[in-house]
Amino acid sequence: MTELSRNKQKKLSKTNVLKRGIAIFIGAVLMATGLEIFLVPNNVIDGGVTGISIMLSHISGLPLGLFIFILNLPFFYLGYKQIGKTFAISSVFGIIVLSIFTSLFYPIPAFTDDILLATIFGGIILGVGVGLVIRYGGALDGTEILAILINKKVPFSVGEIIMFFNLFILGAAGFVFTWDRAMYSILAYIIAFKTIDVVVLGLEQSKSAWIFSNKNKEIGDAILARLGRGVTYMNGEGAYSGDDTKVIFCVITRLEEAELKNIVDEIDTTAFLAIADIAEVRGGRNKKKDIH
Template sequence: MARAHKKHTVAEILKRIIFITLGAALMGVALEYFLVPNSMLDGGITGISIVLSSITPLPLSVLIFVINLPFLFIGYKQIGRTFALSTLYGIAVMSLTTAILHHVEPFTHEKILAVLYGGVLLGAGVGLAIRYGGALDGTEIVAILISKKTRIPVGQIIMLINVVIFTIAGFLFGPDSAMYSIFTFYIAAKVMDIVVEGLDESKSVTIISSEYEEISQAIMDRLGRPTTYFYAKGGYSNMDTQVIYCVVTRLELAKLKAMVQEIDPSAFISIQHVSDVLGGSMEKKSIH
């Protein structure tokens, strides 16, 4: 049993590495092949890095990596080691890709084509990274922390940050480039939506398992999320059991699924979209 569990874990790690690598490389291609040569920006830390690379001698690849580091440290403290390491790896691959492609001739100088191709590749890359337990930008970590303090939805905070970035782009690169950047960001967000299969800020998770006590304790200890038991009775087995219910952020979802399957590979997991969360005990507890 222990040997099979170890193989499963290695397979999951390899799968995560492969898809985060692919996602990070796609984002690097989108930036250097389509967006940056046409004076277009992405949102978040990447957008800030593009702005700084245009007004300083520092290369984009270095800025992306260095500016994201403090947010990765915050992510390590707030969300966990696996997420932080996955994100660090993804950002490193993306930075390396932009460095390699920086002097390569861009695919096109046609603005509309750059918006379409760049937006699709960007959204696919970020979506793959998020789906497999990482991220490619520190903005979401900042947004999650601000949301905890202010109760403003994470999506609104990210949008506000990006409005500021695109406004700056309008002054530096002209209003046309700013508008093209907004269109690119919109397309990327829609593609990301498809790849991740829904980017609601929170997910409610229902878990049915005979190991409910161990799973519940792991969720509280390793994710810092409170859990609730529902008493239930199996329709087929006719046995009494308890169902676990909890609410997590989408960045924590991949870690939660891996954690549950690690404890009980046969556990039943049901995930629902949550449009909003108010009150209750959604606030994370500190993890020691």
């Protein structure tokens, strides 16, 4: 690799990191806005660890941001072990921003006292924020990471496991607040879920990746070592050039997408990478290998 190529690669890497950091920062601030300025003042909660944090904050009187940060840390440690450093750093950064801004927004009065408007707009703003963070390789709630790990042991999809958790969490809002607030919480969760779907352009957990590169063996070895994902090498032929080439195929999760892009960029900046959503994955050797 020439000095010019190395400098270009470093510049590209710094630009990507900056772009990811800004996107995650904005996403976390939007989530804090949806929570503290719309949902929480009206006793409406979100699902997952955030929902548990809202109820604990209401019962104890301690800041919401404190519970969000503490309760999420163990899950992001698991994310670091199972998904990778890029994901863990991005997620911890997002959680820190979220915790800080929920504390800063706490004295600000609710934007509206109309419970239905607060539920709808709070759910939309929260969904945009979470979707933005997910799109750039992070997460703001540990429930999804736990669901990914449980998914390896049980015959249920990640979405079904998350929904199962949230049924109990959102139902608990009826005991902490009132049952009508629990129903509004379910409505806010559904709105946020659908908004995330729009922002991320597909919430299915599995994605297929096709990589065309002259450094296919190096990229394949790095994917196996850093993501624990098996790869398949296929023989290909360029229609224009007529040259024989190797094509790398692998199946990843959407939380691993950012790390896969990093791997490809680090090894071959000229590589062609195509990633697509997969509706369902069955059989074969799709399960992730443990990385030690």
